[in-house]
Amino acid sequence: MWNLTRFASSRLSRTRRLFSSVIPGPCIVHKRGTDILHDPWFNKDTGFPLTERDRLGLRGLLPPRVISFEQQYDRFMESYHSLEKNTKGQPDSVVALAKWRILNRLHDRNETLYYRVLMDNIKDFAPIIYTPTVGLVSQNYSGLFRRPRGMYFSAKDKGEMMSMIYNWPAQHVDMIVLTDGSRILGLGDLGVQGIGIPIGKLDMYVAAAGINPQRVLPVMLDVGTNNQKLLEDRLYLGLRQPRLEGEEYLEIVDEFMEAVFTRWPKAIVQFEDFQMKWAFETLDRYRKKFCMFNDDIQGTAGVALAGLLGTVRAQGRTLADFPDQRIVVVGAGSAGLGVLSMAVQAVARMTGKNETAAQNFFLLDKDGLITKERKNLDPAAAPFAKDPGQIVGLREGASLLEVVKKVKPDVLLGLSGVGGVFSEEVLKALRESGSTRPAIFAMSNPTMNAECTAADAFKHAGENIVFASGSPFENVNLGNGKVGYVNQANNMYMFPGIGLGSLVSGARFITDGMLQAAAECLASYMSDEEIQKGILYPSIDSIRHITAEVGASVLRAAVAEELAEGHGDVGPKELAHMSKEETVGYVFQNMWYPIYSPLVQEK
Numbered sequence: 247m248w249n250l251t252r253f254a255s256s257r258l259s260r261t262r263r264l265f266s267s268v269i270p271g272p273c274i275v276h277k278r279g280t281d282i283l284h285d286p287w288f289n290k291d292t293g294f295p296l297t298e299r300d301r302l303g304l305r306g307l308l309p310p311r312v313i314s315f316e317q318q319y320d321r322f323m324e325s326y327h328s329l330e331k332n333t334k335g336q337p338d339s340v341v342a343l344a345k346w347r348i349l350n351r352l353h354d355r356n357e358t359l360y361y362r363v364l365m366d367n368i369k370d371f372a373p374i375i376y377t378p379t380v381g382l383v384s385q386n387y388s389g390l391f392r393r394p395r396g397m398y399f400s401a402k403d404k405g406e407m408m409s410m411i412y413n414w415p416a417q418h419v420d421m422i423v424l425t426d427g428s429r430i431l432g433l434g435d436l437g438v439q440g441i442g443i444p445i446g447k448l449d450m451y452v453a454a455a456g457i458n459p460q461r462v463l464p465v466m467l468d469v470g471t472n473n474q475k476l477l478e479d480r481l482y483l484g485l486r487q488p489r490l491e492g493e494e495y496l497e498i499v500d501e502f503m504e505a506v507f508t509r510w511p512k513a514i515v516q517f518e519d520f521q522m523k524w525a526f527e528t529l530d531r532y533r534k535k536f537c538m539f540n541d542d543i544q545g546t547a548g549v550a551l552a553g554l555l556g557t558v559r560a561q562g563r564t565l566a567d568f569p570d571q572r573i574v575v576v577g578a579g580s581a582g583l584g585v586l587s588m589a590v591q592a593v594a595r596m597t598g599k600n601e602t603a604a605q606n607f608f609l610l611d612k613d614g615l616i617t618k619e620r621k622n623l624d625p626a627a628a629p630f631a632k633d634p635g636q637i638v639g640l641r642e643g644a645s646l647l648e649v650v651k652k653v654k655p656d657v658l659l660g661l662s663g664v665g666g667v668f669s670e671e672v673l674k675a676l677r678e679s680g681s682t683r684p685a686i687f688a689m690s691n692p693t694m695n696a697e698c699t700a701a702d703a704f705k706h707a708g709e710n711i712v713f714a715s716g717s718p719f720e721n722v723n724l725g726n727g728k729v730g731y732v733n734q735a736n737n738m739y740m741f742p743g744i745g746l747g748s749l750v751s752g753a754r755f756i757t758d759g760m761l762q763a764a765a766e767c768l769a770s771y772m773s774d775e776e777i778q779k780g781i782l783y784p785s786i787d788s789i790r791h792i793t794a795e796v797g798a799s800v801l802r803a804a805v806a807e808e809l810a811e812g813h814g815d816v817g818p819k820e821l822a823h824m825s826k827e828e829t830v831g832y833v834f835q836n837m838w839y840p841i842y843s844p845l846v847q848e849k
């Protein structure tokens with residue numbers, strides 16, 4: 247069932263080769279002169295050729311010398327590197343925000359150049375536009391705000407959304423990332439400032455999935471905030487009121503969804519960083535009605551399952567041994583429960599038994615081990631609650647340390663949002679578990695919320711472990727030339743492919759089958775040699791390549807489930823007749839690549 251296809255080692259160069267022959271088609275513009283220079287979608291700065299300057303009324307508005315794209319690129323990278331040099335020794339947060347600012351300024355000026363530098367330097371720039379810096383940016387968004395990005399729909403806009411949606415200037419929108427700001431990474435309720443997350447996710451969509459940046463829309467649904475500090479902050483840019491609850495809340499989300507799909511029936515909406523109750527409720531409410539998914543529940547599940555399957559292989563076992571792995575999940579929120587559901591489904595498929603599929607999984611939340619004796623047991627956690635009689639010596643609410651000592655797990659997976667819960671004692675107890683190769687997934691974001699650091703994991707749990715974190719850490723120097731490899735277990739390996747595959751298949755909905763296909767694709771991407779070294783996920787440098795593969799698997803699953811309605815000129819029949827390789831090629835062809843297009847004016 248898990249089809250382990252191996253890929254050639256030169257994935258990155260293959261991706262580069264595919265794009266090196268891109269010939270830019272013309273781009274229609276309805277503006278002239280300074281209006282073009284002030285529009286980052288069309289602006290080329292000093293890169294406008296003279297003929298275009300004549301055609302578009304730009305002569306005299308720019309210094310006479312034409313600078314090539316490559317020269318502009320080099321000039322930006324030089325300023326970036328001098329900023330790095332000049333901020334050396336300053337506090338990390340100051341350096342991170344300075345880097346974010348220089349990138350953001352480029353974005354606001356010239357999107358083509360911005361996305362090219364982002365794509366080509368994704369390993370260095372992802373930690374700035376995405377986790378962890380995006381967390382810091384969201385915490386400070388009201389103060390950092392200069393130019394709006396995306397759209398804001400607030401509780402005060404009730405009844406107006408159907409007309410407001412037409413205020414967005416783009417004719418076509420493919421991908422929307424939506425948040426209500428209620429659970430931003432592990433940082434809690436950040437209200438309207440949570441817009442930083444949809445912006446960061448959509449930057450990753452452009453970089454990883456090649457979604458055209460003119461067709462993305464970050465959205466903030468501002469229904470108030472329960473963050474007292476923000477409510478009292480004089481610079482706070484959101485509604486100064488407590489969050490709407492119950493029906494009042496759902497009416498706002500319903501109205502937004504109706505408005506979006508009325509204007510763009512083929513768009514895909516990714517729900518992001520909603521507090522748990524609304525994450526599950528909205529997924530349930532909309533997934534059979536609109537093309538949408540929840541990244542924290544479903545994207546995270548796929549990336550974690552791929553990592554868990556990689557761990558079994560790293561232990562030198564076959565995937566058939568996965569059901570025997572003892573896995574402790576710390577955090578019973580949207581992410582933890584999403585991961586458990588998908589992992590338990592995988593075990594059930596492998597063993598053919600539903601009743602016992604959850605037996606080797608142990609779930610803890612802030613009150614410790616979850617058992618059937620838990621008062622007010624959340625129905626979503628109930629399927630994973632232990633029967634207290636089942637485990638000798640383990641009681642309701644047992645601490646993580648007690649659980650690790652008794653269960654002797656193979657895997658410790660954290661999605662608690664709490665930095666440091668994998669303490670020295672816990673990690674040392676894991677070392678004693680007797681597992682061939684214990685794995686630690688400290689998946690909470692941003693960095694300070696990770697359950698443990700990479701260095702502590704290798705120090706206390708042993709050099710033999712497999713380690714992954716949600717935000718990036720440097721590899722760990724173990725001495726004697728040995729390196730402790732750090733994986734980034736982040737849903738960025740999933741959501742771009744889920745969105746892209748759904749888009750180019752024209753899927754009506756996003757089903758469990760499509761998500762399973764995405765996870766299987768990621769799980770089978772790494773070679774045995776890489777896995778043996780403890781490398782569970784591809785390098786972020788090859789994110790376009792893995793995204794194309796994931797996207798193509800999602801597409802094929804949509805076709806198999808007869809949900810693919812086609813995209814552009816490619817109809818459902820053509821999709822159905824494509825070979826596996828052809829689907830990957832087709833997905834690649836649909837990726838936007840940042841290159842200056844000749845601008846043609848239409849009045």
Ligand SMILES: NC(=O)c1ccc[n+]([C@@H]2O[C@H](COP(=O)([O-])OP(=O)(O)OC[C@H]3O[C@@H](n4cnc5c(N)ncnc54)[C@H](O)[C@@H]3O)[C@@H](O)[C@H]2O)c1
Nearest residue numbers: 431432577578579580581611612662663690691716736737
């Ligand atoms: N790496 C990734 O791809 C990825 C994806 C999604 C979420 N996350 C991270 O996971 C974290 C949780 O996200 P969520 O949406 O599930 O949040 P959530 O608020 O829905 O759930 C948090 C859970 O952690 C539990 N918890 C709190 N303190 C704890 C403690 N001391 N010990 C054990 N459990 C504790 C809570 O009881 C709750 O069950 C966030 O930090 C988020 O950034 C990472």
Ligand SMILES: O=C(O)C[C@H](O)C(=O)O
Nearest residue numbers: 377431519542691736737
């Ligand atoms: O945003 C991320 O980096 C991953 C995830 O969606 C999260 O909420 O932490």
Ligand SMILES: [Mg+2]
Nearest residue numbers: 518519541542
């Ligand atoms: Mg998230």
